Amino acid sequence: PPSCDSGTGQNSRWRLRYDVYQYFLPENELSEVVLMSHIRKMSEVQSIKANGIKMLTLTTDDKTNVYFSSLPGQGVIYNVIVWDPLWNTSAAYIPVHTYTCSFADLVDNCFSLSKLSTKLFFTTCAVLGLFTCFFGHRFWKTDLFYMGFIFSGFFFFVFITRVTGLGYDVRLVLTAVAGIIGGLFLVASWWRFGSVLLCMFIIGLVLGFLFSSTIFFTPLGMH
Incomplete structure (x- = not known):
């Protein structure tokens, strides 16, 4: 042919x-x-x-x-x-x-993105993040609390997602509780021991989380 x-x-x-x-x-x-x-x-x-x-x-x-x-x-x-x-x-x-999302993923699936709990949790985190950016050094203990919240909440959410079958809303509530405990612990350690090294270590890790997450969403993260 x-x-x-x-x-x-x-x-x-x-x-x-x-x-x-x-x-x-x-x-x-x-x-x-x-x-x-x-x-x-x-x-x-x-x-x-x-x-x-x-x-x-x-x-x-x-x-x-x-x-x-x-x-x-x-x-x-x-x-x-x-x-x-x-x-x-x-x-x-x-x-x-x-739909630019997965229906089967445990995290960030199509259903969790539109949940009211997702909007409330992450909107609150965003407002606190803006407050920390502009007034963090003026309100040092609030800054420490928020950094401890992010650090402990991040690891706790990953842990309970991997080892438990809890629902999304339950995991989000437990993450908030763990974050509050972590934030209070960091503030208490600063108040009791005044350790600058520990505080800078936690803040540096949070900055590393942000930097690595940004890299993963660039073409470099595809390799």
């Missing part, structure tokens, strides 16, 4: 155009029923054009790697319409979807 790429003219596949479409699912909807009801809107050419958002058009000369920003927990459906300008016909590929 003749080769598919014997030429690049209008009588070859090189004339085809590929339109990439995007469709957002309703927020905080992770059920299979909702997914299937909306995926029908991205299955045929006319419904894709009516409901989807056209992101870009690719030709056979373009690189076919396309990247989009995604929000974890937000469902998105993608599909591609291929158009033949010679015959003026179109066809749709099979739609694909992503």
Whole structure:
């Protein structure tokens, strides 16, 4: 049989155009029923054009790697319409979807991201973190308490996640309790012994956590 790429003219596949479409699912909807009801809107050419958002058009000369920003927990459906300008016909590929998260992970799964306990816990931590950044040296004991909270809470959460089967909300509450105990212990050790070395060691470890986490989210973390 003749080769598919014997030429690049209008009588070859090189004339085809590929339109990439995007469709957002309703927020905080992770059920299979909702997914299937909306995926029908991205299955045929006319419904894709009516409901989807056209992101870009690719030709056979373009690189076919396309990247989009995604929000974890937000469902998105993608599909591609291929158009033949010679015959003026179109066809749709099979739609694909992503939530940018895993349903099976013990931590940071699709369900835990939208929980009220997650929002309250980490919003509180963020507010305390901003306070520490701007007023940490003025309120030294508060700074120590927060550093001890992060240090002990981090290790305790990893430990109970690995060795127990407790629910997410229970683990979050126990992590907060362990963090408070760790923070109070660091403040008490400073009040009783005045050890600068211990305090700087804990703060340095927290800085190391932040630095390594940042590196892991860069291309260097992929190697």
